[in-house]
Amino acid sequence: MNICKVLFVLFRGFFVSRSNLIIENLALRQRLTVQQRTIKRPKLKRKDRLFWAWLSQIWPDWKSTLIVVKAETVIKWHRQGFKLY
Secondary structure: OHHHHHHHHHHHHHHOOHHHHHHHHHHHHHHHHHHHHOOOOOOOOHHHHHHHHHHHHHOOOHHHHOOOOOHHHHHHHHHHHHHHO
């Protein structure tokens, strides 16, 4: 599975411009920073809001990185959905 992820990232790198990859990486690192400093629900500080305001001006696909979810939450959602099924 890890090999597939690596191949996907390499393949994607050929078709996405370098500046878009750098901006996406920056956005993902900022999400990680927010996630690591909070326990329950991520709280955005003023500098976080300024970062996203700036990013929205230079990156057209900025909305795709806004969802901040832990893996445990996704697993819980899947289990709840399976119970309902």
